Amino acid sequence: MNSSTPAGALAATRNWNTRAQEKARRLKLIEPWLDGAVLDPARIVDALSALIVTGDRVALEGNNQKQADFLSRAFAKLDPERVHDVHLLISSISRPEHLALFEQGIARKVDFAFAGPQSLRVAQLLEDGMLEIGAIYTYIELYARMFIDLTPQVALVCAAQADRHGNLYTGANTEDTPTIVEATAFRHGIVVAQVDEIVDELPRVDIPGSWIDVVVKADRPFAVEPLFTRDPRHIGELQILMAMMSIRGIYERYGVTSLNHGIGFDTAAIELLLPTYGESLGLKGKICTNWALNPHPTLIPAIESGWVQSVHCFGSEVGMEDYIAARSDVFFTGRDGSLRSNRVFCQLAGQYGVDLFIGSTLQMDADANSSTVTLGRLAGFGGAPNMGHDPRGRRHSSEAWLKLLKDDGPNPKIARGHKLVVQTAETYKKGGEPTIVDALDAIAVGEKSKMPIAPVMIYGDDVTHVVTEEGIAYLHAAEGVEERRAALAAIAGVTPIGMRADPAKSAELRRRGIVAYPEDLGVRRGEAKRSLLAARSIDDLVAWSGGLYTPPARFRSW
């Protein structure tokens, strides 16, 4: 024993259980309004006012889908004289009251992953000095830090049902709730869950009651958005052409069986071509069997045609509930028949368990760095960067992963494969703006908002393939930075980057298989017609599902 520090001396004088005691103190304040774990909803503002203390870190469940909106609305009603300088941890800043917290001075600092719908207001509040950003994350980075240095004092979450013991049933939208609750409950934070109903017996337990402190019946069912539904009517022929090239030039060539699709019409087109174009190529069972994916309605025809063995989901999708329940061989469902989604596990699966990520981008530079931010908006990252990178912690091999192995490093015997990271983009956006540009808007946005680095969504050095309507650049096969640029330029059309392509170099790259145009892949441009889509409308998807898919009203045309 070091003589200068007597053993047990500090242990005897220090209180090592301050968090648990503080939690007990706060819960005591609301005891009069509790029946077991159940709070009188009329007391929600009073209760939050007692449970949340100035300076607290509060995790508010604003996922990219479901929203603890009864709690966020109550939270925004707190008296800023009494509760202020809250540090908000929120995966998705989605609702007006999320920002009202800052406008009213209740919250001051925020760590978040995505602010799509509110990104303009976030930028404005930042400029006005009413909001301070801790950092901007991917979803799972934010959760990771909840287990390290950002453990919440209070979590405000939501579920479909609770029983009187506080056990929660999330139903299909489990999403991030178990993760937020675990990080809070086991470090003596307070967990408050809003639920649509309080029942005697739950269909299944998604989160044990011994992790939950307070449940409260919301004034209306929690808000949830159908973010992943893409109406096939809006899929154009260029997207169909790109989808055909992706299937032939990437999925078939590398034997991609496990994969994740980003959200968008480009990937919806691929999903809708599997039962038609994919079938005609004899690829059923050879590609696209196992998915990490939200339950996209556009995957229904592929599922019904027998292409899909499994889908693990980040979250759910409005209207897909009955279809999912009726397809339990394909989806992860509970004894009650409803989906068990889980964002962290699906992100884990998407990072380490699948061979391909493909997503579309709004802007890409000459090095294939891409971004979805545009000027004046602080959109954040969401989940794509977690899928759209080469996971260097991966140690297991697969056929597709090994096809990208390069042994040109300092020691050819120390080589590893690479995840397929594919970016799709039409060279021009609908408004006539080029997609492939000299400088990403993200650089200016980062500088303007004083971000420490530019908010790049997918880094070019992680990207293995770029698909445009012109062709495919096999970047992973290019030698060095200049050749990567030449390969991308060769498929960049008449964008500024494409105009600078050297035709001789493009031809050489094409000969070497580093660039492929549709004809090199056996893809006929004339075939890229909407008639090739397995479904051309939401109505078609409903028909494919045998009436099990019930789209939200906004997607109905009948």
Place this chain on the structure above:
Amino acid sequence: MNSSTPAGALAATRNWNTRAQEKARRLKLIEPWLDGAVLDPARIVDALSALIVTGDRVALEGNNQKQADFLSRAFAKLDPERVHDVHLLISSISRPEHLALFEQGIARKVDFAFAGPQSLRVAQLLEDGMLEIGAIYTYIELYARMFIDLTPQVALVCAAQADRHGNLYTGANTEDTPTIVEATAFRHGIVVAQVDEIVDELPRVDIPGSWIDVVVKADRPFAVEPLFTRDPRHIGELQILMAMMSIRGIYERYGVTSLNHGIGFDTAAIELLLPTYGESLGLKGKICTNWALNPHPTLIPAIESGWVQSVHCFGSEVGMEDYIAARSDVFFTGRDGSLRSNRVFCQLAGQYGVDLFIGSTLQMDADANSSTVTLGRLAGFGGAPNMGHDPRGRRHSSEAWLKLLKDDGPNPKIARGHKLVVQTAETYKKGGEPTIVDALDAIAVGEKSKMPIAPVMIYGDDVTHVVTEEGIAYLHAAEGVEERRAALAAIAGVTPIGMRADPAKSAELRRRGIVAYPEDLGVRRGEAKRSLLAARSIDDLVAWSGGLYTPPARFRSW
């Protein structure tokens, strides 16, 4: 709708719920032996014989700590005429009966992460053609694939207690159980849990009963090994010197507050120097505040001295239970007072939520690739590669991470930071073998076992710093492969690699701060004495803990 594929036609003819039906069929067979969810232990072999079918994927909980050993022993008693060609998914092949499954022909194929204790036998069975390897993983890659294409038909797990509804209490060793159970239960696999006790009321619920099919009381408490306990008596002066350099040259310099330590005496030395050497440098509160770490007993003095704000744990450690319960401000614990560990969340935190990984290696090559495999053994990867790489999906910044930012890429405006990935090694092992070598044994092992790539633990291009007793190589600051090699050679002592160092180049690198010797860091070799350790024996650790730490018998000297 595509006219060739009538909507709903396939849906009407195909059974989409075969998994759930097969599960029901199997469970029906054991109904006579069940009382609620509780199985008569005398029937365990009969029950597994009914529940496991030839060709099944079976996830057996062999973690690197706790073991479902009652179930694995019963599993190995099945009749291979009846049940054979099982595909075993197991994170750690640790127990003799794990391999008996293959010797007896019950199992045929295995996907695993670690086989330390049984790695010789695994290699032998592979050579004898009695075992086939699917792939070798890190822990979380294997779990990731359980949500994609390796979902188990049956999971055999363990917990401390169950109630009659099947709710499980894991206590301190939650570890991997919730993950394995979630992947199995929600894809209609069968979950069998052995427990030490069946009780009326659980101290807390770690896994809800609605995810569990069968609980069975084991004949004895589940096996668990104190894998993370390092006796300070075995820490030598070279390790203390390296620890001093790490603290000054890395932790202090980059301001490392959040971190993970590998297992071993090198990192135990760092833990034991914080309250003495670290204190004398005035670093308390400035470094090492938030940890992703198992509850290492050697961290006790730092905790008691007020260095540590939080520790999130992969698993637990034998003998640390009472200490953890009494330090609830530091550890993640439940209402019952015991630890809530969770391997997946801690790996997530260690990958995305902390700034530094440091671990010692047994072998390193000139490019800083390292490996713990030695000839004839198939040890696997465990968890280190998941921590010991630069997570390219990371998008948030921190002070330490930004200090490694390099803007020498093709576009200086697109730059990102880097995780600190530190490898420590004495240049020579105790037996007189060099640690820094021309070729890793892993290359020969990989070739002999026909592995698709060499089983490298940490890749050199992810490593930012190497620490030996000679000094520190700041590899991240070196320009190009040759200079990285020169920096490593400059601290490689009289190993073959070190002997080839060019003294002029070493001196230049030292001037440029890319290599530092102890004197460059203000570290005096003469101070590197065992007297500097805050605890010099297990007994000292017990004293520091105020008697709360109760080491296993093998570690007691009194």
